[in-house]
Amino acid sequence: MSASIIAIDAMGGDFGPRCIVPASLDCLEEIPSLHLVLVGQASLIEELIAQRPGVDRARLHVQHASEVIAMDDAPAQVLRRKTDSSMRVALDMVQQGRANACVSAGNTGALMALSRFVLKTLPGIDRPAIVSAIPTNxxxxxxxxxxxxxxxxxxxxxxxxxxxxxxxxxxxxxxxxVALLNVGTEMIKGNQQVKLAAQLLQEAGSVNYTGFIEGDGLYRGEADVVVCDGFVGNIVLKSSEGLAKMIALRIEAIFKRHWAGRLVGLVALPLLARVKNELAPAQYNGASLLGLQGIVVKSHGSAGRAGFKSAIRRALKEIEEDLPQRLSGKLEDLLL
Known part of the structure; x- marks a missing residue:
């Protein structure tokens, strides 16, 4: 397997380099074909690397960037003023061919704006979209x-x-x-944008379009791809994560409430741990910015070490599959 080089924005996310650097080094140890460039404040990154004995420096490089993009920085301001931010430098490396992909847990708006500016969109695509895996039945x-x-x-x-x-x-x-997320499955339901999008999909016949899908159908696994605007999609994602955490806490509280519950909990604990692991956000962390002339993966800002590792693995998978090139070839036939 040929080497894959991923540029990591080491300064992004809620936990910054103290989470991202160890997660990156974990992946470096586990994946022999992986090469990483950690981008950010070099002195801090080197300090964290020094705490980890046995790091293969032949596959690890540190690229200094003097600026950090805050989570509340406006994308327009970032484009004009923070040209030496860790996020911008990592994206520049992809554009220059010095890296095959970029992974960041930083400001989503800034990452989208910079990615469009630096990497450009594929022919036929107006705007990139953020896509991620959602667990279903x-x-x-x-x-x-x-x-x-x-x-x-x-x-x-x-x-x-x-x-x-x-x-x-x-x-x-x-x-x-492929299905469109809607308030009902009947053709008469939904707003004008969704209805017209359905008409375009039916007329074009370019994908295996199955019609409208409701929120519960998404979790039943009635479609492999579910499409909606970013306003709806973000609410669905955050609500799903919150619901999963609430259910886990409720079950834990029930088992701890009295001695009989604790006894049942001991028996059920292995099964519950398995379910919790399968539904854990860390397992599905890593959202791709589809439609760009390069690979960019957005990690959840609150992702921990395991979650950020998942984002790196997603980027690696897209490198191995040469996703932008294959996407470009098929989009040329379907959209242009």
């Missing part, structure tokens, strides 16, 4: 957009459907079922 589905575009035209929703379908197929789902 029979595995997972790809949900997009997750917050990059809060207002979308029917044409953009159609583009998201095509991109999501191609990406799902490239990543291992043959003839993926």
């Amino acid at each position: 029979n595995g997972f589905c790809h949900l997009l957009d997750l917050g990059a575009n809060v207002d979308c035209s029917p044409e953009q929703l159609y583009q998201f459907a095509v991109m999501g379908s191609v990406a799902a197929e490239v990543l291992g789902t043959p003839a993926p079922r």
Whole structure:
């Protein structure tokens, strides 16, 4: 297997380099073909690397960047003023061919704006979309957009459907079922954008479009790709994460309430731990910015060490599958 080089924005996210650097070094140890460039405040990054004996420095490079993008920085200001931020430098490395992908847990708006500016979109794509895996009854589905575009035209929703379908197929789902998230499954329901997007998908026949899907159908696994605007998608994602945590806490509280519950809990604990692990956000962390001329993966800002490792692994998978090039080839046939 050939070497894959990933540029890591080491300064992003809620926990910054003290989480990102150890997670990156974990992946470096576990994946022999992986090469990493940690981008950010070099002295701090080197200090954290020094705490880890036996690091293979032949596969690890530190690239200094003098600026850090805060979570509340406006994207327009970042574009104009923070040209030496860790996020910008990591994206520049992808654009220059010095890295195959960029992973960041930083400001989502800034990452989207910088990615569009530095890497540009693929032909036929108006705006990139954020896509991630969502657990379902029979595995997972790809949900997009997750917050990059809060207002979308029917044409953009159609583009998201095509991109999501191609990406799902490239990543291992043959003839993926594509659905539009809606308030009902009947054709008369939904807003004008969703109705017109459905019409475009039906007329084009470019994807395996199965119609509208409701929120509960998403979790039943009735589609492999679910499309919506970023406003709806972000709410779905955050609500899902919150619900999963609430259920886990409720079950734990019930078992601890009295001695009988604690006894049952001892018996059920292995099964509950397995379910919790399967539904853990860390397992699905790592959202791709689809539609760019390069690979960019967004880690959840609150992701811990395990979660950030998942984001790196997603980037590595997309490198191995040459996702942008394969996406470009298929989009050329379907959209242009």
